[in-house]
Every structure is written in C-alpha cells, then in structure tokens.
Amino acid sequence: MSDSEAVLTHAPGLQEHFATMEQQRDASTMGMWVFLITEIMFFGGMFTAYMVYRHAYPAAWAAGSEHMDFWWGTINTVVLICSSLSMAMAVRAAQTGARKALVPLLILTMALGCAFLGIKAVEYHGHWIEHQFPGPDFRFAGPDPRHVQIFFSLYWAMTGFHALHMVIGVGLVAFIAFWGWKGRYTPEYYNPVENVGLYWHFVDIVWIYLYPLLYLISHKHVM
C-alpha cells in the first residue's frame, strides 16, 4: 500500500527485491485486492449483524428507516458515484501520463469526498438533536423503541466506519495528489494511484449497499 516512498535506486520506481516492473505491479495490485478482501470481511461482520437483526425485528427496521433522511442519502449516493468517476478518470490520467489532468481530477475527487462527509455531518447532527443516538438519551416515539435502538446502533456503527474510511480515503488522495503534482508518477510507475483508486471505489461500493439497506427499507419516506 505504502509503496510510494521513493525507491529510486535502479529503474525509477522499481524496488530492488523485485526482478521486473511487471512483477512489482502485479504484486502491488494483488496486495491491494487482498487488503480489500480484509475490508469486505471487516464490514461483513456488521452486515451480518444487520441481517440477523433485520430478520428478527423487521418492523423496527422499517420504523427506524423512516427516520433516515431520504434526500440527503440519495444525494450522497450521487456525490459518491461522481467521485468514483473522477477517481477513475484520475487513474486513467496517471496511466496515460496526463499530469495536467491528474492533479485537478484528484482534487475534484477530494472535494466530492469532503462534500459527502459534510452532508453526512448534517445528517448526524439531525439525528443527534432528535435523540436518535443510542444510549440513555435515546428517544423514539413508536411501538418498539428498544429494537429501533439496535437499528440506530448499527446505523451509527456502519456509517461511522464508512465515514472513517472516507476520511482516510481523502487523506490518501491528498497524498497522491501531492506526489502527482511533484511528478512522481509515470505511465510505467503509477501503482500508488491505482491502489488508492481501488480503495476509493471499494468505499463507494460499501455505500452503494448501505444506501438501500439503511435508507430505503420503508416505502414511507419522511419528506
């Protein structure tokens, strides 16, 4: 992952324990995918909890989902999909050596990522002032507040860990943007850009599932 700190001994970007650029790139991509698998399992634990409780308390799940903000959720989905496009274009720019395009695209990706986090913060604030954070201050008017509290526990845990990944992602993109601006990446050596791209898309995919699982359970959306 962090194979970016310069190793400029022989062929630029080729670390000495690798025989060829090809081997290094393969290893790097495979390593990133294995890392993403660990991420799948990390979120998978929470998705399993989600499935177990949704199976047990479907009514509470629908009730909780009614209090999600449908519009902010949908807008955030759109924002993330756009950021994925700009990230994909950025990787393409690195592949083709288009440095002029690379840095602006990365900055656009960061901006969209920050927009997502900002919207998330607005949503969190709304839930917070409505006492929809689990714990002693939790309030919920409805027949089954206890189980709705579990829904909100999972909502905060899942979106919280997702948001944490977004924060890390924005940091990584900033890192890549800086070195891209310094001109480190070439069509021969752009693994870090590619890997950060893979990470970014992965985080996007997590949200693609979180959106229907959290926001779209009930068909009665509160406007």
Added chain:
Amino acid sequence: MATTAISVTHERENYLNKEYGVKSWLLTTDHKRIALLYLLSITFFFFIGGFFALLIRLELLTPAGDLVQADTYNKLFTMHGQVMVFFFLIPAVPAVLGNFLVPMMIGAKDLAFPRLNLLSWYLLIAGGALMLYTILTGGVDTGWTFYTPLSTAFLNTHVITAAVAIFIAGFSSILTGLNFIVTIHRMRAPGLTWSRLPLFVWANYATSIIQVLGTPVLAVTLALVGLERGLHLGIFDPQRGGDPLLFQHLFWFYSHPAVYIMILPGMGVVSEIVACFSRKRIFGYKFMALAVIGIAVLGFLVWAHHMFVAGISLYAALVFSLLSYFVAVPSAIKVFNWTATMYKGSISFATPMLYALGFIGLFTMGGLTGLFLACLGIDVHVTDTYFVVAHFHYIMVGGMVMAYMGGLHFWWPKISGRMYPENWGRLAAMIIFVGFNLTFFPQFILGYLGMPRRYWQYAPEFQVLNVLSTAGATILAVGYLLPMVYFLWSMRYGKIADANPWSAAGLEWRTPSPPPTHNFEEPPVVTWEAYNYDELKEAPGER
C-alpha cells in the same frame, strides 16, 4: 551444494554483521532482521504470559482462594490468555520462522512488501505496549473471549484498552498474512512450482488465508464491543433486544480458525523436520499440501462448536457438529503421513526431531480429545470445564509450542550461524515433554469430573489432580528457561555452523549461515522436487 568453508562463513558479510546500531535494526526492511525483532518481542510476551500461568497454577494449589484475590485471579487468566494468544501464539511461527524462512524457501530476496513487514512489527509492538499498559494499570478481567454483556456492561476494568491492543495486533497479523500471500504467489524462483513448494510454505500460505479472512471480523467485533462500552451503542445488549450470542458467533468466526493460525505453521515446521531427520521425502506430499488448505477452509465452518450449550438452535448445533468432524479428517491425514514418513527412513534423533516427535504425540492426543468436544452429547458435559482447557493446551502448547521450539532449534544454525549445545537441547526437550504431560493430563480428568474452568476456588475433591498439574507446570517452566539460556550462550560460544549442518533439502540451506542480506548470490533456479533426500547422498556423519 553451497557448502562454504567455516572460516569464510564467519568473516563473510551477512545480514547480522552488515550494519550495526539500533537504527539499522529498528528501520530495517530485511525480513530476517524483522524476524529477529519478532523473536525478541514474542519471547518477552511468552515469559509474561508464562508468569501469569505460574501464578494461576500456584493459586490452584489449594481449593481455597488464598494466594490472590478473586478479581486478581480473573485478571491473571484473562491476561494469560490474551498475551499468549494474540502476542505469542499467533505471531510465533509465521512472524518469526515464516518471516525468516518463507522468502528463502521460495528463492526470493525478500517479502513482496518489506516496509509493510516492518510496519506489521511496529503494529504488534504498539498493540503490545498498549497491552502492557493495560496490565500495569490494573489489568482486565473479561476472559480472553470478551463475552458480552459481561465485557460491555458489567466490568470496571480496562476492557477498551485491551480490546484496542488486540485490534492493533490484529492488523499486524492481517498485514503479515497479506504479505505472505502475495509473496508466495508472485515471488517464487523460476521452476519453483506449487507442487515443489516445501510444506512449511504451504502451511504459511494456508495460515495467511485465515489471517486475512478471519482477523477483520475479530477487529470489527472488538470495535463494536468498544463502541458499546464507550458510546452506548446497543448491538449486543440484551436489555435492548440485542443478542449476546451474536457476539459469540462473530468472535468464534475468527477465534476458531485462529486455532489453525496457531497450529498450521507448526505442522509445516514438523513436516520439514520429520523429512530431514528421516532422510526421506514426506509421505504423501500432495495430500499433506491439500490437507493444510483443507484445514484452513474447513476451519471456518465449525466455529459454533464452541457454543453447543450457549443457546444456539438444535439444528445449528447438529450442522456445526457434523462439520467439525470434517475438519478432523485432514488432521488425521497429517498425523498418519508423518508417521509413514518415518517408515524405512534413516532416522536420527537430534533435538528438533525430538520436538517433532513430541509434537506428533501431543497433537494426536489433542486432536483425539477434540473429537470428544465436537461430539454433541459429550461436549455438553465437558465444555467450559478443565477438559477444554487441557484439550486446547495439548494443541497450542503441546502442539504449537513444541513445533516452534523444534523449528527454532532446527533453523538456529541458519539464524545465528552457531550450533546450540545438542545434549542440553535434548535434555530440555525431554523436560518439556514430561512437564507438559504432567501439567495438562490431570486436567482431562478434572474436566470430566466436572471442575469448571476459570474457577478461583474449587471443591476439595479436585485438589490432588490440581497439585499434580501445578507440579508439572513447575517442571515445564524449567524446561522453557533452559533453551533461552543456552540459545543466548550459543550466540557467543556455540560451535560455528556451516551452511547446511543437517544436510537438509530446501533452498534456505543453499545459502550460507547466516545468510547475506539478499539471501542468494545468484537467483536460484529450481529443477528438483521438494524433499529430494534421495538425491542428497551425504547423510551427516556424527549427528
């Protein structure tokens, strides 16, 4: 054969004498140096965990709780478990021996991601430091299993710091596994096909799969426990309709396969040793390789056999019991194949072989008692008793630690460039074997008699067996201290080792002892099968 003359070996530049100074170690990216960093760290944790174990055994000398307070005792067994499992057993073989040997065994200069490898060590140290902080500031008494709601709502000890410590150490384990998987896929020397890989590499590969797929689930589970404790999330809270069994499901989804993280690399070590000291190719190589992968995969399907009395459904219990028996088959295959490897061999009994034979015996007993525990009707009676304690110590200490010790002796010449004192080695191996059995065999009986585990005081009729167990633990402690003393001694006074003191097959023996930083002068090209002892004519003379 790359057998270098002794005097040359000593003055030649190698990974140990290439650079000196603290910085050259703490910032190294050489897999061999990182392996030594791990060796030092986990030895430290082993003795901390061992110290707790001795205090536990001393407390249990008498039925009354008289040596320490009840909550102190609870902290002792909790921290014994956490330190031993997460800071010794899981990193032991992969991070020390695997780190040192896997690149050499596949003819690579280093692991695929050397800096990630160093980061893994720092993560273990960070986690370990936090664990030490937890211990020194009052400890934690959840039991190593962190069962909710006890851990989330009822205890006032340092649960969150302990969980964070293990969370961090978990990432060390994940990154090591990731590194191994990519290394074994992408860095093998030309000609070294999968069917030519030493079983130690296969075992580490299988282990890495578990580390990568299982550990994240533990990480998120502990994170949720922390959030439930710190921020009052209610995912496992029965007060709010949460299910404490969900915690157990998620916990054991990792922690059962984690047993295989501990034992599989040990099996790899034993395969190397048995082949070498029988001077024979391992019997049924393909089945042995398949068996480790089989264990790694099937190991994920059996976790709820820890929960037969926990309140899971009858149907689930039947499914998990049946699946548990499937994982016993590849384990049986391994034992039979090691035994068959000795048939018509030319067997010598150096210390590593004694440990390997000890491993086979103790692992067999541990595995067979596993059949009892997978058996629903019996498990109801013996689960959560000393029977379970004895069973998993037979696997983890009798199995894994024996293999680790065997591996350390076997590759010590490669690691240090010196021989350990053979007779002391044999003596220590015997003491450990005897001490181990005396410690843990009585616990099987205690368990069937019904003595529950984690008891600070117990019914008086259990005392005799407990005294035997404590006596054994004392012997065991001596057994473990001995190698530490003579390993240290041998680093200065040991006989200089040549490149291949055991005339063993395997690429790692084709480099000088100790190896140079990049392992091989020339990248090796492999044209032979693993364990080609029939082609290695010269059997070592006196040893």
Added chain:
Amino acid sequence: MFENLPLWPTRASTTAGNVDALFIFLVTLAGIMCVLIFTMILVFAIRYRRSASPNATHIEGSNALELTWSLVPAAIFLAIFVWGAVIYFNERTPPQGATEVYTVAKQWMWKFQHLEGQREINELHVPVGRDVKMIMTSQDVIHSFYVPAFRIKQDVLPGRYTVAWFHATRPGTYHLFCAEYCGTQHSGMIGQVVVMEPAQYEAWLGGGGATGNLASTGQQIFMSLGCSTCHRMDTQGRGPNLTGVFGKPVLLEDGRTVVADEDYVRESVLNPGAKVVSGFKPIMPTFQGIVSEEQVNALIAYIKSLSQPPAGVATKPNFSPPPGETPKTQQGK
C-alpha cells in the same frame, strides 16, 4: 487419599449413563488410536534408526493408504457424530409433563422458583425419578447451569429463556456450578442439587415457606399491575384474551406467526410493541423495570395455568385464590 482423588464423577441421572457410555467408547477409541500411532512411531524410530538403517528407502506415498486413512476415520467420525447427536437431541428435548422449575441466575447466585410456590437460593430440591425441566433466565450476564452428576449444562442468558431437563436417578446431594465465566465471584456461584425420595420430597414441599403456588402469585401480580383490565377473559378487552393461548401459534399484526412460548410471553410483558397480536393496537405500556425476572416467571406460570386442564399438577387447585378473583380463575380453566 481416594476421597480426594475421585476418578469418575457420580452418575445420578438418566442422561449420565448415556453420556458415560459414549465417553467410555471414545476413550477406548482414542486409546487404541494413541497406542497404534505411538507404537508405530516407536517401532519405526528403533527399527529405522540411523545406525541400523543408514540409507532411507525412497517412497513417494500411496493413494490407497491415503484414501484408507481418510475414509475409515471419516466413517468412524460419522458414527460418533450420530451417537452424540442422539444424546444431545434427547438432552435438548424435555419430555412432556415434566415438573417445571423456574430459575433466575444473577451475579452470583441461583434463584429457583418451584411451581408449588417454594423458592430457594443456591439449593435446588428435586424428587428422584421424575422429569424436571429448568426454565432459566439471567438477570445480568451469561451464566451456565451445570450439574456434573447429571452431565447437563446449559448457558443461562439475559433477555431470553433457555431450557434444560434431567431425570434424577439417585438420591443425594450434588454440585451445582456456574460454568460460564460471569465476573469476580464466578467460582462462588455454586450450590447444591438435593435429590430426594418422593416421600421426603413431598414432606419438604409441605414444610412451610411457600405462600401459595407460583401461578397464584402470578395471578396476584396480574391483578395488581392492572393487566386484567385489558386482558379480560372475554373478547371485549383491549388486549387479547389469554385463556388457552399458551403454547399455541399467534397471528401477528405484521402477518407473521409466532408460538406463544415463554420467550414470547416474556417479550410481550417487557417489550410489548415488538410483536403485536393481529387485530390489536400497540397500546400496552412496557413493564421493563417494573416487574422483576421472578415476577415475569410467575406471570408466565399463571398464563400457562390458563391453558392447562384443571387437574394438572401445576395447577392443583388447593390454593386459596385472592378474595374476589375466584370466578375469573374458574372461567380461565
């Protein structure tokens, strides 16, 4: 010496014999396997030692052998699985008509409620030769009800019921342990199971301490909490009529069906909005924090009694019901 070194636990229930038989079989099997493997290792180690066998014979392996020592153990394992599963199935299936004992575990004691009204702490009196079903829940953390002499163990969970049963065969006093680590005094959460001859047991039951049976206690709670204002014995109530409900499937408002077992009644008391019966509004207030675990048990015993034939052991009408409520109780039966 030998009082202090028992080598076999007392066998005091019908299950114990079954478990011991399988255990002896497994020990024998494991013993044979150990002897076999250790003998082979020993023989090979001596026969093929370096001095006697300076050159190893190259052997690749043998598919036939590999298959043998995979399939034969697999078949044996399957047999063990079936045997163990049969015992377990039996352990998890309490016979009809078993005497019920309600159990509440808490840090660090066991509380038992007999249907006849007796309440005990850390001591459980049961008759020999009768099926006893433990209906257990925990007030705080997970505990585990373990009687080695009966070879039974069952975790006791907060928030729900778990069930264990036994049929004691030998009078005596046996250990009761908590087998799931439950905090500081885990090892102090122990007690005794006293198995008595039926006559003695009857005498013990008659020996004072009890104030009316559990169902009548439950009925008193039912009245005093005002449950009866909605859950009336006719169809006019704002809540469902509870007569004859227990053990039957219930259609819920969201279309699902659940069986009205102990867990359902418990949930309906503590968290009534979770599973509302079809045709009723979610208007019932929660009683969490108002009723204790023991009181919930009594309520369950009462609701159960509304579904049992009048001559049932559990509802021997030899108690004096609270004044004024008699007609309703009669109706309920």
Added chain:
Amino acid sequence: MSEHIVPKRTYIGIWASLMCLTVVTALVSWVDLGQWSAVVALAIATCKALLVVLFFMHVKYLSQKMTILVIVAGLFWLGLLMALSMADYGTRVLQ
C-alpha cells in the same frame, strides 16, 4: 496487467448507468413490494457494485486470474459467515 487503458467514453457510460440505477432504486423504494422490496434493492445495489468492480476497478481487464479468485474467495467467505449464522438464527425455537 492493468496496462489496458479504458476509453473515457466507457467511464462516462458506466457513470451514467450508475446514476440511472440510483434513480431507479430510489423510485422503486416508494412502492411497497412487501418482501420483494429488499430483494429488488439488493439486486440493484449488486448491479451497481458489479459495474464499479468490473470497469472502475478494472477487473474486466485483468490478465491475472488470481486476483479474480481473491475477490470470489472474499465474497464466498462473507457468504459463509452469513449463511452459517443464519443456520442458527433462522431455526431457533424454545424447547
């Protein structure tokens, strides 16, 4: 392996499809399909995830089959975790 350079048009096309699917899933969520609501929502989410994985993450163009195996293995294990957990939760009754 990832030498393949995907045309800009493809990326834009994928992005447009993702946007469409988002609109579809949001619209469908207003309709009460009963049990099928969750199925439809997850099916659409899976389509979107597939598009991202195949195109944005270049899996369609990978020459290394090993990486695909890695992904499949990860999903398989997640399936194991969920399926075997449900083997318990789906079958619980109080005896």
